[in-house]
Amino acid sequence: MTTHSPKAARIDPFSAVPKYRQMSDLLREKIERETWKPHQPIPPERELETLYNVSRTTVRQALDILVSEGFLYRKHGRGTFVAPLKLQHNLNHLTSFTNDMKIRGLSPGQRILHLGHVEAPGHIREQLALSEEVDEVLCIERIRLANAEPIGIHVAYLPLPREQSISEEELKNHGSLYALLESKFNLIYTEADETLEATTATEREAALLDLREGSPLLLIERTTFSQEKRPMEFVKMLYRADRYKYHVNIKR
């Protein structure tokens, strides 16, 4: 026997992982294992303070995370309660196609149709906020595959000069364009604006996606932003309606 604290005193004060993160992980586990049941109040903050041997600030930091993730909800003057578990949790982060497919349990793939610099069309210049001098952008057109079957067409435009380009080899080896941009140029995405609409397949699109002309397609246009909130990519994505649905969680 070392200690005999009532239940939990498992926070390592010397760990590189911050205490509030350790604590939110521990509490999330209790919720996911249903040690704490839905709509049940969790111990008050001042009790968690002594249970985990941290300050109230740290307790609140940990709880804030779980509230924003939807695991807990608070009622002022009443307490903090366990939110009922949802089946599909947290399919809500910006991610690459490669990762998106893995989450869905599908095997991602691609066929590169085009890779090279092109003159930027007007509306793309706008989305990428290009300055006057720049007139060429890198364009990458790919068929996207899920379990080796075509699921969509991606056309991406990147504001990279000719000197800083990407080869087909590099793209094939990385799979995810975002992973390549991070390792090669230290370009890290943090956010994106997306516009979604329904459309129907043109003859060419139908041929590429193995569909009949006029079949429904989901069109997504995404502008991706780097850490400094600068546009780093504009992509036009066309998905087969029968093979791709888009999920999003929105808060008030």
Add this chain to the structure above:
Amino acid sequence: MTTHSPKAARIDPFSAVPKYRQMSDLLREKIERETWKPHQPIPPERELETLYNVSRTTVRQALDILVSEGFLYRKHGRGTFVAPLKLQHNLNHLTSFTNDMKIRGLSPGQRILHLGHVEAPGHIREQLALSEEVDEVLCIERIRLANAEPIGIHVAYLPLPREQSISEEELKNHGSLYALLESKFNLIYTEADETLEATTATEREAALLDLREGSPLLLIERTTFSQEKRPMEFVKMLYRADRYKYHVNIKR
């Protein structure tokens, strides 16, 4: 002359509005008026502490808000910087159709096709997490109008018993269903899961939306959650692709 502090000391310590909220509002204004220019570093936290006469905790609380809203970005060891302004800011909250249309500068309207209790189909029972005993739900089918022209069809299912129902009159007078639910039942929405896909119009849908059969439609299925994270509504929304686009901002 009353005081002669360098610039800003305009936080009212007696206000009912918390200091961190007052402070984030003041700073947001500086960014929107471009008093602080994009990518420029803002004063360090310890300086803001004395400038606004608050503690560092409060400074950080204010900055956290602006970071999450996308007005600022931080670089560890470097500083906190102004994010470039985006034209289309914050169209990202869960809201009613009525409010959605207003934001888009259109005049919302509706034609009620059906309002009454029905036996709940299986997949809707699931989405609403109905218990065994409940077998009827309130169903509301409406044509949605923008500037008096049909833009979509909404079919909503609400887990309300027959005794707690809604009349056509009430719905017409409130316009927004959510506003009515809040005022009548104290049901407040906080979150929703949405699934989007492309489809084509059936004969009936085409007739209702004044389209040709086979025209592209954006199909959105939404499950709305109350404060306690209980499902309070399931809606199937079908929008004319030529009149409705969906915008979303996602973070990593």
Add this chain to the structure above:
DNA sequence: CAGTGGTCTAGACCACCGG
């Protein structure tokens, strides 16, 4: 009223970055 979450203070030390 007692108990809960919400706000706030004045400090401290750590981790990271650039010169």
Add this chain to the structure above:
DNA sequence: CGGTGGTCTAGACCACTGT
């Protein structure tokens, strides 16, 4: 190295809820 944001403490008082 000095300056920045990141984490953390031990308090305090306020606002809201139920009994």
